Amino acid sequence: MTSTIPLEAPAPMLHLTPRLPPGQKHVIVIGGGFAGLNAAKSLARDSRVQVTLIDQRNHHLFQPLLYQVATAGLRPSDIAVPIRAQFTGMRNVGVHLGRVRQVGLQEKWVEVEDDSGHAVRASYDFLVLACGAQHSYFGRSEWEAHAPGLKTLEQATEIRRRILSAFEQAENEFDPERQRALLNFVVVGGGPTGVELAGAIADIARTVLVKDFRRINPSSARVLLVEAGARLLPAFTEDLSHRAARDLTELGVEVRTSSRVTAVDAEGIQIGDERIEAGNVFWGAGVEADKLTRVLGAELDRAGRVKVSADLSIPGFPDAFVVGDAAHIDIGGQVIPGLAPAAIQSGHWAARNIVASIDGRPRVPFRYRDKGIMATIGKHRAIAQTGSLRLTGFIAWVAWLFVHVLYLIGFKNRVTVFLEWTWSYLFAKRGARLITQRDWKLRA
CATH class of the missing domain: 3.50.50.100 (FAD/NAD(P)-binding domain)
Known part of the structure; x- marks a missing residue:
């Protein structure tokens, strides 16, 4: 039985990792967000693994600060970094630009489509699906x-x-x-x-x-x-x-x-x-998981997230893992929230269990470390809670600034964002107030 809709003409097999050395395993990671990027980085430390990271965009995006771009507080490049740049020098990691359209869990392949509409298939030994989430319009x-x-x-x-x-x-x-x-x-x-x-x-x-x-x-x-x-x-x-x-x-x-x-x-x-x-x-x-989860044939929750096993694998398919916002992770009756720390932790954990399987060791059930939640309300104001600790006002805002700068990828981005926020705080100015046109063509 296959977990996907049968195709009239199967796409040709794509050899993203030709001539693997004996014993080396091919891991496909779908998605370059917090979960996928950290899964790939963890796996890259093991020379027995060849990783192919597939994403439809060439950049990793720090989504918690998107609203700052939307309100002219930051530039797009301040919160986005090229995915390839994160794996410079890592010979066992390849990055492929494309959109995954189908997944064959039983046969262990994924089908990837590029911008021209050309589709190819790639086989895997292990799969990490970290395709993230999108907004839900509740059927409208x-x-x-x-x-x-x-x-x-x-x-x-x-x-x-x-x-x-x-x-x-x-x-x-x-x-x-x-x-x-x-x-x-x-x-x-x-x-x-x-x-x-x-x-x-x-x-x-x-x-x-x-x-x-x-x-x-x-x-x-x-x-x-x-x-x-x-x-x-x-x-x-x-x-x-x-x-x-x-x-x-x-x-x-x-x-x-x-x-x-x-x-x-x-x-x-x-x-x-x-x-x-x-x-x-x-x-x-509202949010719902990326529509890719709907072609898996796995059990989903109301938001389209895959209900995973304790080790983050798909029930019945131990070599396929779902992490981040695409995963419904239930620990003791509590569903893990769709936050960056949760995505990072689940990505690392899936990689850990893949290495355990390669070693022949038992897998470890996912353990989530709650690092709290924060929200900013304009300049100088925020709220934060972690455990029994509650912060509000200016102190919470400073904590929010520190945490978000810390989670940014790349020293340059951290410095740039810190300087932009300092300038905005002192002078009430925003440096990214550009009105860009949707039509790229020059008009007479």
Whole structure:
């Protein structure tokens, strides 16, 4: 039995690792995010393993700071590094640019498609699937065109374009009603992405752009954060959640909880019977695993994540592992959250169990070390919790800065981001306020 949909014409086998030395194992890692990158780095230390890392993009992205790119606080290159550069000098790691379309768990192959649409197959001894997650529109995929999410650099620069363009268009608009709508920003979803994005939009409107326009007052922009649940940031304790809502309100963000969005279009949103006109709507209301998990034939949860065994392998397929945001990891009735530390730990752990299998040793069930959660609410404000420790305000914000700089890959990126944040803190300036066009062609 195969775990994939039969193909009319199987793609040719791709020899990414020809003539392996006797005893060397080929491990394919799908995805260059936190989980995949760390799995590959761990495996690279063992000369008995040949690793092929496959990703549809050539860069590793630090997703927790995407909202900073979307609000002109950082440049894309500040939070992204070439994947190949992470394996310079590692002869047993190869990087392949392409999109995995099919996986044959029974026969142990993956099918990869390049930008031209040409598909090939590659065989493996072990597989690490770390394909990550994407935003969920809860069955309303047509909303995406009007309310982009925030998972990729392309989405971040598109949101930046929309935000900055809204102020420029409002400056040129003579109709007061239309001008007001252009300066209405709606963020759907009260998780960390929504909270951080809403706070940053309010901050840029009130401290960065406020002196740059002549006909409009940017600080009059309305920023509305809409959450279907009873409170923001449900992963945090109730007191921290309320603190975040209070901080957002003081920044000028209008917080609406217990409010479910029922329609999204080019002119705004609908919440039940209430219509809200808005020039910009941004989405952060839910996530689901990459659609690749749906071709595996494995058991999935409601978010499309693979329900893995204790050693992170797919039940029934001990040589295939799922890690990071694509994995449903249940430890003692608690599902591990989709956070960077969890992804990093699961990537390392899958690599550890692969090496154990090669050695003939028993595998070890995954043990998660909870390093806490954090969220920033504009400049100077944040909340954090780890164990019984709770931080708020400026102290939490400083801790948030330190942790995020620490997790960035590359010394240059750490220095650049630290300097950008220092400059922004001291002078209320943002150096990445570029409006890029979607059309690359020059117009006459």
